[in-house]
Amino acid sequence: MKREVYKGLEEEALKGMSMEKFMELANSRERRTLKRLSTNPQLKKLVAKVRELKAKNPKKIIRTHVREAVILPEWLGLTFGVHNGKEFKNVPITLEKIGRRLGDFSHTTGRVLHAGPGIGATRGSKFVAVK
Secondary structure, three states: OOOOOEOOEOHHHHHOOOHHHHHHHOOHHHHHHHHHHHHOHHHHHHHHHHHHHHHHOOOOOEEEOOOOOEOOHHHOOOEEEEEOOOOEEEEEOOHHHOOOEHHHHOOOOOOOOOOOOOOOOOOHHHHOOOO
């Protein structure tokens, strides 16, 4: 059985980790984003909201538009509703998602599947059966 770890640390060790300790483990891009936490009011508000809701009701889905938020280890086990431009997609936070962005798991574009030619599209399509 494979153990789930993030950069050599297990889930229990990560849950109690402070922001400063996590910043030492994070990649440079995420580290710079977390350093600028005080300058981004939306991100700062989200972190405060998550801490408040985690203490009250950890099962509640946290809806947010802040797609650029870095997933922190203290968010393990929570579920976020991340807006993709049209709707909120549920993103459960697991060990593999730590250090990534919330928007990475709520895609803004969907797959386009085109049907066959419609009636009136070409001369040959007038013989296509209409359902």
